[in-house]
Amino acid sequence: MSWRADYTAILNAVPNGARVLDIGCSDGQLMQILQTEKGAIVRGMEISQDGVNACVAKGLSVIQGDADLDLGLFANDAFDMVVLSDTIQATLKPKKILEELKRIGKRAIISLPNFGHWSVRLNLLLNGTMPVTKDLPSTWYETANLHLCTIKDFCILARQSGFKIISITPVNGQKLGEPRQDCGGFINLLAQTAVFILERE
């Protein structure tokens, strides 16, 4: 089976047999990978009916819900890991969601597109319009991404929300970079996507 490079970074962060919640689990691919590769006990939440149906048909335990509204469904400390893959930038209240993640699981794994990538910066600098790049292909008026941020922005928010940053893994296309502990160096300029492993303090 082949999968997105950020899934590999997520997979590396999940210990065998962990209890994992995948928020925004789409058609359940990551859940299946976590089950087969890590023997993880996986639950999912997905907003679209098609996605939920696809998951249910695969025998995955997925509930229909909206990350902005329904994280209250989950009990305190219900999971070892909570995964939010390519989702947080599309939510209404990212800060509130981080606080919910902290309540639900010991660790949070969050992947997001980096608005600080050089191509995004260059795009804005040269064109003077909202960047449209390979990773962010939608126009400003059609994008689902309500709260785009840079890796540096997200580091600040994660710390503010009471998380310790365990690692940040840069992802460019199918290539995984070396994980690091902070947003220093050139990661904020060179990573198209980043996978954050956070732990509550």
Add this chain to the structure above:
Amino acid sequence: MSKNIKIHKLKNPLSLDCGAILKSVEIGYETYGQLNSNKTNAILICHALSGDQFVSLTNPITNKPGWWSAVIGPDKLVDTNKYFVICTNVLGGCMGSTGPMSEDENGKIYGLNFPVITISDMVRAQNQLLDDWEIPSLFAIIGGSMGGMQTLDWVANYPDRFFCAVAIATAARHSAQNIAFHEVGRQAIMADPEWQKGQYIEKNTFPNKGLAVARMAAHITYMSDSALHRKFGRNLQNRDALAFGFDADFQVESYLRHQGASFVDRFDANSYLYITRAMDYFDLAANFDGKLTNAFANFKGRACVVSFSSDWHYPPSDSRAIVRAMMAAGVHVSALEVETDKGHDAFLLDEPVFHKALEGFLDAASKEKGLK
């Protein structure tokens, strides 16, 4: 009773939540398909308030299709070539099961001397029937509305006896609004002089009008405002102008009157009192220190909870409470909130999204269990 109704007499007495013991209990039932040799393919369907055991094919009493024949039958979503489907008339019902129409030990019709029953009593009777039939475990239990309450009661009280629970358009307890609507129905029955304090069979009468009004009031709760509007709007019935009288001027009035009138032909008034009471008494968490999570703590199987966006009888918030508790109890639960304007009745209607999810859920579970 009609000879078209199959009856099983329970081998043992049935203890009820109210403390009474029914020494002799009969259960009306129907089955579809064949039980396989290792007895792993049985599915119990739990019917709703006004339902019966005739879930598939043609109902021999009404000669209409069974109430879930779109979903259950040969080559249907619940394929009776593969599964052995059992449906029993609930305890207190009027389709062959012991209830207020039955005779007591002295040959006297129970009427209001029938003990007040609960959802758990209905489930206990189903469980004893499976004992009698020597079916150790079920593949699945599926139920909508009151059938969903029975399904949840199974999860709480017999968690080891089945693998899948599908609870549709239901709640873990009856709300004040639901109790209120039921009370309107019961008062309508009891206000009908033909009800005769519950002894209408002996007096050779029947509270047609009261039971019809009860059904009309209940029927409104099964539909959403927009579904009623879509179906009837303010359209007039067989006339071009308002008649300035109290005939059924509007189509919606005519429809409700028809619903009421056809219901009295197939349902017993006292059964309606007893079954609605059982639903009102339903509060699954009550026997588990008030914590719904505790009720689900021992279920190791797979659960699927389905609600419908426009259902105001058992709204999606009721289902979310179930899902939250199951999650907290560590149950493998899937949940779907189907977008529809058809209201509570949607669980009986053609809802492709719901049917697809149900099919996927059962298929995945049957693979896990190695069912062919």
